[in-house]
Amino acid sequence: MVMTSFRKTKAYENVLDKLKNYIKENELQPGDRLPSERELVDQLQVSRSSIREGLRAIELLGLIETKTGEGTFLRSYQSYRTLSLLAMFIFQDPNTKIDILEVKRLIEKEALKMAFASDRLGVVEQWEEIAQVKNGQTISKHRAFYQVVFQSAKNDLLEKMWRLMDEFVETFHVQQYSDRFYLKVKNVFVQDHYQEIEKIFETAEG
Amino acid sequence: MVMTSFRKTKAYENVLDKLKNYIKENELQPGDRLPSERELVDQLQVSRSSIREGLRAIELLGLIETKTGEGTFLRSYQSYRTLSLLAMFIFQDPNTKIDILEVKRLIEKEALKMAFASDRLGVVEQWEEIAQVKNGQTISKHRAFYQVVFQSAKNDLLEKMWRLMDEFVETFHVQQYSDRFYLKVKNVFVQDHYQEIEKIFETAEG
DNA sequence: GCATTCCATTGGTCTGACCACTCAACCACT
DNA sequence: AGTGGTTGAGTGGTCAGACCAATGGAATGC
DSSP: OOOOOOOOOOHHHHHHHHHHHHHHHTTOOTTOEEOOHHHHHHHHTSOHHHHHHHHHHHHHTTSEEEETTTEEEEOOSOOHHHHHHHHHHHTTSTHHHHHHHHHHHHHHHHHHHHHHHHHHHHHHHHHHHHHHHOOSOHHHHHHHHHHHHHHHHTOHHHHHHHHHHHHHHHTTOOOOOOHHHHHHHHHHHHTTOTTHHHHHHHSSOO | OOOOOOOOOOHHHHHHHHHHHHHHHTTOOTTOBOOOHHHHHHHHTSOHHHHHHHHHHHHHTTSEEEETTTEEEEOOOOHHHHHHHHHHHHTTSTTHHHHHHHHHHHHHHHHHHHHHHHHHHHHHHHHHHHHHHOOSOHHHHHHHHHHHHHHHHTOHHHHHHHHHHHHHHHTTOOOOOOHHHHHHHHHHHHTTOTTHHHHHHHSSOO
């Protein structure tokens, strides 16, 4: 008996494949609406159950968003729920925790360098606005700080990756951000000392 | 009208929560079997459709594996699968192509620095072995080169991210890797000039 | 012009049905 | 006792159809 280990593709996997192509062909952007579930039934010739299995799967991934009465929409990132779910499994390997922290830190450093090169003084200006307005939680201060950075770094992918990791880290690690760190970074920017960025990150702080 | 932005949790999300607890309480290990879909219907008091939406979602994530006629089984987590899923959609955005190239280059640079700090001479040694053995295509030479790097950089996440980008870049961009580049990097390693790594990447080459 | 009502559309959920596959218990034959 | 085939219960895979709640725009009334 020949055992051609041939895995029959499931209906919902086909749905995802078709959906991916649909998004590509129509060049859908985050926020754009996907066809309704019932329209997809007609177009893909599978039952609504299968359609929904596929949609729920990528919803969990945070790739789409559904609104009752309106429809299904593409979105760009975010899904704290999934991350906390994955966290449980990912930490079967304790090393990944360290890896994530390391990569996140690396991204922060490089993003700062990119922002520095792109719009050094503009960044400083925005940081000062934040410092005046925001007296809120340290976590939102932290995000506001880097939002400015990524806006000037002009690399959406890098920002998406950072946000994922930042949210993920939040699931297992109480992040502490010292005001000293922000101040140090700002001074480096003000004084136009590009090389110092590397050195700041060589210390344990961050 | 008060708009308490209150998101009603969906049935399949509850399923996942309960399932997570079940796994935790019973200390299920990869390979262990979960309750059948029909059993879960009884236990969780939701319809089989909702059960399946949840199961299909975490199946896509690679957390479980289903075998027709047998059941649903816990699976050892495969982070690459999750990452490639996310990448599949994130990379879809045509605007990110340039971003990907930039981030990939950034990762290569930082990985080199990590490898340098970790095992400078060991890396050089392995590079020389490659140079002798491999006379094959430039693409495989390129991958072998960085495989050595990542092995010493000791960060799996970084390597996986790089692999995804490298594979993706191949689909739209003819990668050119000049022997001169490798040689330059090797020399920097041999001569123990850590600072030069940054400078190599400041040129257009790569 | 504006507020209200109404209704088609959309996602959310459930029920019940049928199929293909797996595995173990059972049975018949040697 | 051992072999091999049959059978049936259980499992995931898929489907059709139904009802609900929320949404938003069109029709309506003032």
